Amino acid sequence: MSHDDVLNPKSMPHDPEKATLEGKNKFLGFWFFLGGETVLFASLFGTYLALNGSTQGENTPENLFGLELVFIMTMLLLTSSLTSVYAMYHMKNNDFRKMQTWLGITVLLGVCFLGFEIYEFYHYIHEYGFTFRSSAFGSAFYTLVGFHGGHVLFGLSWIVALMIRNQKRGLNLYNAPKFYIASLYWHFIDVVWVFIFTVVYLMGKVG
């Protein structure tokens, strides 16, 4: 059987994402990549923690951050993590339609998150005059949160591209690993966000 034959419930292997050697390789390689990403974000967090006091006397974390927005963003992203779990659930049950639907919801939530983030940055820049160049704290804040935002943007584009590309093809052993690792990526973004809302916003508010 060739990889791009559409799967039917009967030919569906237990783990479609790992049923072929290519799938296994993608799966493992992507996990390793996430191991590297962990160090990447740790370096950014470290830099942020070293510099978050260097505010040059203005726009400190305490007076800048508003928790309402961050709370909403957190809920959006956490929920999107669950919806992508649902998508994978339907993938394993070989229900392509439902998988696409749940992925669509995931993307929607992700877009909302990104919108709020852009609004937040806009707000800081225009209401507070707090920019990337204001102070070392500003540089570190926008870099850390911006790197995460960049990951969200990339993840969204990736999932959307996959959805469109496979719209008419249904699930097969060639694209199942792709959907699977895209969802891993999405969860990882959530992992990073958990640390961002904790370390940057909540701990920033506590002072």
Next chain:
Amino acid sequence: MRGWMGKFRSLFLFGALAMILSGCGVDNLSALKPKGYGAELLLDLMMISIAIMIFVFVIVMAIYAFVLVRYREKKGQEDVIPKQTEGNKSLEVIWTVIPIILLLVLAVPTVQATFDLADQSTQGDEGVLTVEVTGNQYWWHFNYEGEELATSQDLYIPTNERVYLNMKSSDVIHSFWVPTLAGKMDTNPGENMNTMYLEAYEEGVYWGHCAELCGPSHSLMDFRVIAVSPEEFDQWKEDMRNVDPEAQPETTSAQEGQELFNNNCMSCHAIGGASMGVGPNLTNYANREKIAGVFEPTKENLVDWIVHPDEMKPGNQMPANLVTEEEADKIADYLLELDHSEVGKDLPTQAPDEE
């Protein structure tokens, strides 16, 4: 703590090592010829480590030589297949445990020396001198805390006393190193101030280098530490405080030079006082060991410097062609008259070449 290695030194290996190594380099520059507390402590530490290393190396080389001589393939043996040994537990334990022991032997004095050199317990005590050291591209500023006086390039210290240095930089990272007196320490820009101490055992002029890449003239950022007896040091402080920046020089040429200097150079250079300008403090210029840290203190060099500092020290901050050659000549006359103290003059500037 001084000389805690003393008893070992009499051992043959150390004795021989010390002999060989101390033949290296010139007196006032080589880390192998310590003239102060830190350098001596560190030489002791180096000796311990070298001894351990020689010991290890000899063992490795003995096995190596034996193997190479004994187990070469000889003609006619091409088809012999040697026994395929898997390993040997007890041998492996031996060459794991022995290095661990050797490293522990090295680690203990290492940690001791590290803490010893970081000691700051007497800083700020009555009569303990602290000097604020600032690294600049490519010169050094020394501000003697609480003394209202400053020098550039030449650091004066009393012998046999701990002198603390509080170190920072005004631009990029530099590193303050006087090999014969102590190890080096970086000068960082910003909040990250470092502290170390010097203690010279003998009077002398000790050569210092900047040891951290800091731009094109990194290799020309030399300075000197001039150690004099405590009495002379007090005398020197006295002399320096009594300098009158406005004093009239003797020759007319120098008087004109002073005028020119005040008009062209005072924006960056100070005569007298302790604050740090854009350029070095020139109060005791005629007492300088070198011009700009590296050049022989002749009038010719000085004139060249004043007109073309960029050619002598690439990338330095002093603008070229501020004055003409003739004007520079007069300024040089003036600067070379800024001779305020006899202290330190009798010390040999440069140690004799290699013995």
Next chain:
Amino acid sequence: MSTAVAQKRGLGAAIWDYLTTVDHKKIAHLYLVSGGLFFLIGGLEAMIIRIQLMKPDNDFISAGLYNEMITMHGTTMIFLAAMPLIFALMNAVVPLQIGARDVAFPFLNSLGFWLFLFGGIMLNVSWFTGGAPDAGWTNYAPLSTTSPGHGVDYYVMGLQISGAGTLIGGINFLVTIVNMRAPGMTYMRMPLFTWSTFVTSTLILFAFPALTVGLFLMMFDRMFGSAFFDVALGGNVIIWEHLFWIFGHPEVYILILPLFGAFSDIFSNFSKKRLFGYSAMVFATVLIGFLGFMVWAHHMFTVGMGPIANSIFAVATMAIAVPTGIKIFNWLFTMWGGQIRMTAAMLWSIAFIPSFTIGGMTGVMLAAAAADFQYHDTYFVVGHFHYVIVGGVVFGLFAALHYWWPKMFGKVLNEKLGKWAFWPFFIGFHLTFFIQHFLGLMGMPRRYWVFLEGQGLETGNLISTIGAFFMAIGTVIFLINVVYTSVKGEKAAADPWGVGRTLEWAIPSPPPHYNFVQTPLVRGLDPLWVEKMDGKEGMTPAEPLGDIHMPNASILPFMMSLGLFIAGFGFIYQVDNSAWLIAVFVGMGITLGSMLTRSLKDDLGHHIHKEELEADIKKGVAK
């Protein structure tokens, strides 16, 4: 493609073949050639450094140029010469050693190479556009952030691009080794070179992201006005040092571990013995990799971290001597009782032991934190790291190249010329670098454009310069050997040394592009040796003869890298003129467009049919 290309191969077709190849053996050739060229450039820079330091107060080159020279020498040698040459070996050998037909990600493998190459070219373009980077290979802030011109920008963009390539390469090898091993090839049967590739790739995976972040911060500071290293706005320059060394120390083990692996294979081969203490060797490799992450601050003893941090890092650093010692002794005892055959490969390996031991021991001396206050940033350190890098890495590369050359190119390098290249290089190496330890202790800091007269440093520096010329002679003889062999060399057998133990020697030299007609069945450590001892000709296959699935060639990796290359220039020059943003958009467009093409166009590869394989076997190009 196998048939189409084989028929008529003009030069154009050959070039196109290499531009689009996803075959790990050809990618190995690409790495070898470009890494080799960069080694010559780096060597040339070293020669210029040594000529400048031939006598006191020399003005052979200017101060600014000198700083560019050392920066580019260090950067080129480490990132563009040593690492790619190591990658060349890994690509050529690892899949063969584990009995795989291919690597896990052939497409990414090719992408990794092109990223490295374009990054390397980018760095070197700086010579012609107004000045190379000049803040040392360590690029400490704020010297780097305030360095005028665009030199440091090239450093940032060049390393960022080639670093991405390295990371991709690392992940590729990890997955290859985990997933693609032939049946029976358990972890504890993997040859040491494969093991060290595995550990090295892990180090790459965890070390390079720190450099990536460091380079981003540096880029933001220099190009977009952020304030990470700007103390006036509350920045902290020490952050760069930590990020650099969190990457930088593992990096030096990334350089040496693969060669440790190669030496293990070579010693065992040419002593005709299995490796002594195999499991201890594996354990030591892993341990070195692990400890390698906890010692980075030994490069920063003089920064002012305080005695507690200094002591911790000192002791941790010393600990690395233990697993390294285990390796040294195991190599010695591998030879003990063996039948040592002095081939050129073995000669380089034999020379490595004392050279590296000296380098390692000066390393331990440096690790004594307080004593490092004297050694740091002097020629003592320069002596140390050239002893480990040249005496370990470069000797290792020469040894490994002699050893695997027949497998890579089908011809055995001339042994006599091999030995003639060795001696001048070996003698020159010790002449150049041994004396440098003393120069350092006698008060000569490193990165010094000139040293002054009358400080007792003249003789030492002259000797050092003379030594460098000897190394150049050795290198040139090696090059002559390469040319001579390619013209006159004889075709190599599958196992040209006659003592092959591992799987790569079971198939023809060079292997067909699918490596193994039938995946071999591995029955023990040193699988080929096991079969030989059982009186068999070659490996027993683990599967029946059948169609083989292979990936398709693609130009996309080249295009993606080219796009980033163009965008890199855009980033550098948009500071001067925002019109350069066009280059950013065009470049990123090419890259993203290629990525999109890759994901939209399915690439399922092709099959080599059984009949073709049978024909190949008849012709003798497969086995």
Next chain:
Amino acid sequence: MADNTNSKTGYQMEYERKMHREEMKQQVISFVMMILFTFIAFGMVIMEVDSYFVIPTLLILAIVQVAFQLYYFMHMKNKGHDMPALMMYGGAAVALLTIITFVTIIWW
């Protein structure tokens, strides 16, 4: 390549579906926990609980949440995840060292 032509029996399919449902249930539970933790975390900060207590608690909550993500959402608890787990722990170890450095010795 692995062979996937063996089609399953209806019984097998039913069994697998049940397994997937079972797993989904666990995932929903972990999601609820994550939301709960988030509420606690934000709640503590809004109520201005003493910072010596809050900061460690926040960190612990975050780590547990992340563990839920990794082990349930990303299936690290399932078999066949030894290598991923190894590499994630490797990355986490380096990450931890890095962060410790940046909050301590940079400021010595």
